[in-house]
Amino acid sequence: MHHRLWVVINSILIVFSFIYIWFFRPHDSSLVVTAQFLAQIAMLLFLININMYFIFLVIRKSSVRQVKIRLAKFSRVMMKWHIPIAVTATTIIIGHAAINLYEVAPAVGFANLKLVSGYVAIILLFVTLAAGYLRHKKSSGFRRKFHLTTAMVFFLVFLIHMFIPI
Ligand code: HEM
Ligand code: HEM
Numbered sequence: 001m002h003h004r005l006w007v008v009i010n011s012i013l014i015v016f017s018f019i020y021i022w023f024f025r026p027h028d029s030s031l032v033v034t035a036q037f038l039a040q041i042a043m044l045l046f047l048i049n050i051n052m053y054f055i056f057l058v059i060r061k062s063s064v065r066q067v068k069i070r071l072a073k074f075s076r077v078m079m080k081w082h083i084p085i086a087v088t089a090t091t092i093i094i095g096h097a098a099i100n101l102y103e104v105a106p107a108v109g110f111a112n113l114k115l116v117s118g119y120v121a122i123i124l125l126f127v128t129l130a131a132g133y134l135r136h137k138k139s140s141g142f143r144r145k146f147h148l149t150t151a152m153v154f155f156l157v158f159l160i161h162m163f164i165p166i
Helices: 002-024 030-061 065-103 113-137 141-163
Strands: none
Touching (some): 002 030, 002 141, 030 065, 030 141, 065 113, 113 141
């Protein structure tokens, strides 16, 4: 049951973000379109990392042994990529932020809600990275919860940021 909801949420996010960015937010400036492209890619990479939560959740909750074993193996492969994905997506989103600060912010104002939610999102991203680093160095109950909480708050804020109109 859980995993069906999980697949549905992922699909909706991917399809909606694609339609929203590429059909509802057209721009003349190719630089801003590049920023949108960078954001779309980074957003998908962040989504992959967020999915670790659901993978671990299904491993814990599933009563089907075969599902547990399969997902445990899959999670090990995914975790090999977890940090490279985080670093890559962060680099990409810095490019997104730089372009928007340079091209969009002077036109709409640096205090525009779209920009402000972007600042909050990137701050939460860095807190999530730091929390992930702590958990990676030495895991504890608190560090586990801390990384998970920051990741989920980050996820929520970047979704809000994404769908705020300018
Ligand atoms: C982790 C952080 C971030 C994520 C995941 C993210 C993601 C996105 C996505 C997916 C869009 C496309 C939606 C749209 O076109 O309206 C977008 C647009 C935008 N973002 Fe971000 N963003 C982040 C950080 C930032 C930061 C730090 C800034 C500002 C410095 C910013 C400024 C903007 C602006 C101005 C737009 C609208 C551009 C447009 O009209 O296409 N974002 N962001
Ligand atoms: C984009 C940034 C990141 C996001 C969105 C993210 C998200 C997540 C999520 C949702 C989990 C599952 C948590 C759980 O169910 O308890 C997780 C696990 C983990 N993350 Fe991250 N993470 C990010 C970056 C990092 C970084 C930079 C590191 C390390 C330097 C890291 C290290 C870990 C570790 C060690 C685990 C636990 C894996 C396990 O229990 O076997 N994460 N992450």
